[in-house]
Amino acid sequence: MNIIVPIKQVPETSNVKMDPETGTMVRSGVESVVNPLDLYALEAALSLKDSHGATVTAVTMGPPKARKVLDMAISMGCDDGVLVSDRKFGGADTWATSYTLSEAIKALGNVDLIIAGERATDGDTAQVGPGIAAWMNLPLATYISDIEVESEKSLIVERLVEEGYERLRLPLPALITVVKEIASPRLPTLRGKKKAMQTEIRTLSTENLTLESTNLGLKGSPTKVVKIETPKVTRGGTVVEAMDDASVTEAVDRLMDFLRQREVV
Amino acid sequence: MSYIWTLAEQANGHLKQVSFELLTRGRKLADSLDTKLASLLIGNGVSAEALRELILSGADEVYYVEDPRLASFSCETYSNIMVELIKTFQPHTILAAATSSGRTLMPYVAVRVKTGLTADCTELDIEETTGNLLQTRPAIGGNILATIKTPNHRPQMATVRPKSTRPPEPDADRDGKIINVPFKEEWLDGRVEFLGYRKDAGDFENIEEADIIIAGGKGMKKAENFKMLRRLSDSLEGMVGATRDAVDRGWIGYSHQIGLSGKTVSPKLYIGAGISGSIQHLAGIKTSEIIVSINNDPEAPLHKIADFAIVGDLFNVLPELQKRLEGGK
Ligand SMILES: Cc1cc2nc3c(=O)[nH]c(=O)nc-3n(C[C@H](O)[C@H](O)[C@H](O)COP(=O)(O)OP(=O)(O)OC[C@H]3O[C@@H](n4cnc5c(N)ncnc54)[C@H](O)[C@@H]3O)c2cc1C
Ligand SMILES: Cc1cc2nc3c(=O)[nH]c(=O)nc-3n(C[C@H](O)[C@H](O)[C@H](O)COP(=O)(O)OP(=O)(O)OC[C@H]3O[C@@H](n4cnc5c(N)ncnc54)[C@H](O)[C@@H]3O)c2cc1C
Numbered sequence: 001m002n003i004i005v006p007i008k009q010v011p012e013t014s015n016v017k018m019d020p021e022t023g024t025m026v027r028s029g030v031e032s033v034v035n036p037l038d039l040y041a042l043e044a045a046l047s048l049k050d051s052h053g054a055t056v057t058a059v060t061m062g063p064p065k066a067r068k069v070l071d072m073a074i075s076m077g078c079d080d081g082v083l084v085s086d087r088k089f090g091g092a093d094t095w096a097t098s099y100t101l102s103e104a105i106k107a108l109g110n111v112d113l114i115i116a117g118e119r120a121t122d123g124d125t126a127q128v129g130p131g132i133a134a135w136m137n138l139p140l141a142t143y144i145s146d147i148e149v150e151s152e153k154s155l156i157v158e159r160l161v162e163e164g165y166e167r168l169r170l171p172l173p174a175l176i177t178v179v180k181e182i183a184s185p186r187l188p189t190l191r192g193k194k195k196a197m198q199t200e201i202r203t204l205s206t207e208n209l210t211l212e213s214t215n216l217g218l219k220g221s222p223t224k225v226v227k228i229e230t231p232k233v234t235r236g237g238t239v240v241e242a243m244d245d246a247s248v249t250e251a252v253d254r255l256m257d258f259l260r261q262r263e264v265v
Numbered sequence: 266m267s268y269i270w271t272l273a274e275q276a277n278g279h280l281k282q283v284s285f286e287l288l289t290r291g292r293k294l295a296d297s298l299d300t301k302l303a304s305l306l307i308g309n310g311v312s313a314e315a316l317r318e319l320i321l322s323g324a325d326e327v328y329y330v331e332d333p334r335l336a337s338f339s340c341e342t343y344s345n346i347m348v349e350l351i352k353t354f355q356p357h358t359i360l361a362a363a364t365s366s367g368r369t370l371m372p373y374v375a376v377r378v379k380t381g382l383t384a385d386c387t388e389l390d391i392e393e394t395t396g397n398l399l400q401t402r403p404a405i406g407g408n409i410l411a412t413i414k415t416p417n418h419r420p421q422m423a424t425v426r427p428k429s430t431r432p433p434e435p436d437a438d439r440d441g442k443i444i445n446v447p448f449k450e451e452w453l454d455g456r457v458e459f460l461g462y463r464k465d466a467g468d469f470e471n472i473e474e475a476d477i478i479i480a481g482g483k484g485m486k487k488a489e490n491f492k493m494l495r496r497l498s499d500s501l502e503g504m505v506g507a508t509r510d511a512v513d514r515g516w517i518g519y520s521h522q523i524g525l526s527g528k529t530v531s532p533k534l535y536i537g538a539g540i541s542g543s544i545q546h547l548a549g550i551k552t553s554e555i556i557v558s559i560n561n562d563p564e565a566p567l568h569k570i571a572d573f574a575i576v577g578d579l580f581n582v583l584p585e586l587q588k589r590l591e592g593g594k
Binding site: 229 | 344364365368372374376380381382385399408454456460461462471474556572574
């Protein structure tokens with residue numbers, strides 16, 4: 001089985017600090033990492049490789065330094081990494097991003113399964129996975145929490161939706177996006193890290209892909225970001241202390257009054 | 266002037282509440298552009314009465330595509346229907362819900378009709394000078410609000426965060442047209458087969474739909490103590506949420522996780538107990554109407570963004586709150 005995992009480089013958020021004065025995120029010195037939700041996609045692919053045999057290729061679109069996330073993917077056990085990078089791709093919205101990625105994936109040859117993350121923690125649209133499926137006219141199943149290989153040509157998957165878990169039979173080739181429940185991501189191994197150092201990362205760009213130039217980057221993007229605001233984080237609410245029995249009673253009284261006043265109880 | 270469309274959603278023949286919330290949004294846009302509002306529904310077994318509810322809630326026209334094979338969501342089939350209807354009617358704008366199906370179908374359709382899509386909007390407006398849709402959405406874990414336009418492509422498409430607005434008051438005097446769109450065999454794409462729902466879904470709960478959420482974190486100390494939250498949420502007719510730390514310890518199932526790698530919720534009331542308020546957790550609760558925090562650490566970040574913060578031991582505060590709710594005073 002040939003599996004492609006599109007992964008995105010995002011700013012690391014676990015150490016993000018908020019500026020108390022302006023209420024904005026302190027961005028300086030923030031490192032870039034693999035989108036945390038893409039680790040589940042990588043794990044899903046690598047488990048299939050362990051259980052059924054597969055070649056797993058991680059693909060990322062981004063600036064040259066995004067190759068770092070491919071090294072990470074290979075050190076976890078992926079066979080290959082492909083960097084999709086060109087100045088002309090910069091500023092792409094999800095429509096243009098999914099176009100470019102779909103062309104890159106087509107150029108890699110036969111693919112049986114594409115496993116994308118649920119969403120990226122920065123742009124946070126969850127649109128690139130479904131977009132790639134649409135460009136490639138592949139059947140699509142999103143929010144997958146469990147995969148069972150039924151045959152060479154089909155999977156039985158579980159899909160986490162508002163009503164519970166749907167069970168679907170999915171013919172291959174197909175694209176799925178996965179949720180955290182699918183598996184816990186493995187850590188990179190020493191052997192994997194060595195392999196990453198030896199593996200040559202292929203780069204795909206406008207030089208070696210046949211692309212519609214009007215579909216690329218900022219210019220080719222139907223959506224335009226026209227304004228960015230940083231909402232204030234503090235609400236300036238009431239603070240009450242409840243450190244002993246009497247103050248607990250009083251605090252809960254005041255809370256009940258507050259909730260009644262706001263008509264929620 | 267081309268129409269504003271909303272995409273209504275149904276499950277088992279019943280319209281979901283979010284279908285009505287979208288009409289609140291759509292009506293405002295249609296009025297400011299002086300055009301009509303239509304609601305499109307794809308599904309099966311929805312009664313004429315339910316369809317009329319859409320009219321009473323603000324739609325001028327309802328297009329209903331019905332077939333037993335449309336009962337469960339299929340991205341491929343639904344997108345075939347939408348692509349054809351979009352090409353035929355050329356709407357100005359399409360609003361869908363940012364639900365599991367809306368967030369799957371809309372990007373698939375946007376690619377096929379070659380237009381932009383803005384995700385998970387919490388604010389929608391019309392730009393006066395151009396008549397363009399101004400779409401505002403939180404991104405980067407809710408730390409920024411971006412306003413996005415689709416200036417040169419039609420239709421303009423957006424998904425809208427459930428519960429980010431209230432459904433309209435139905436108006437019994439409103440009139441409108443209900444149009445049954447005949448189903449075409451050629452729309453059917455049978456590639457993905459729906460087999461049913463999993464039976465033993467454990468403690469699955471859809472917290473995105475909750476009006477009241479009482480959430481627990483690592484400060485709850487053990488799984489046993491989540492029963493306290495369950496009792497409170499029963500009294501409040503709410504649901505139970507949790508932080509990643511609580512979920513990872515196996516105290517409660519993943520469907521309850523709120524935050525960057527869990528659900529984004531917008532209840533009327535969120536109560537967090539024993540939750541520090543990490544940036545990843547806050548990403549999931551920022552659009553809650555009222556935030557209450559219970560934590561014995563006065564410096565806990567959740568206190569800072571709370572509308573009402575109790576600095577105290579949750580094991581004293583929660584039982585007291587339970588007593589009050591049961592005592593009914
Ligand atoms: C503030 C802000 C708001 C935005 N809002 C919108 C919007 O509403 N609509 C819109 O069309 N664009 C929007 N964009 C642009 C969008 O963020 C970019 O197109 C981005 O490159 C991809 O979208 P995402 O981060 O939402 O990824 P998602 O769609 O959330 O990512 C889902 C999955 O797709 C894969 N993937 C995503 N990006 C890549 C990549 N570069 N390489 C490999 N795999 C990838 C990963 O598997 C990932 O888990 C916005 C950008 C900003 C800065
Ligand atoms: C990529 C990434 C994604 C993540 N995604 C998520 C996510 O989706 N959701 C999420 O929640 N987290 C997420 N996290 C984890 C997040 O960073 C925090 O670790 C987590 O939210 C902390 O959970 P907590 O508040 O339960 O625990 P803690 O931070 O340990 O807080 C426990 C709190 O309980 C209080 N407490 C203890 N005892 C009592 C008592 N008796 N009475 C009152 N208060 C008490 C303490 O003062 C403390 O403030 C993510 C992290 C990363 C890196």
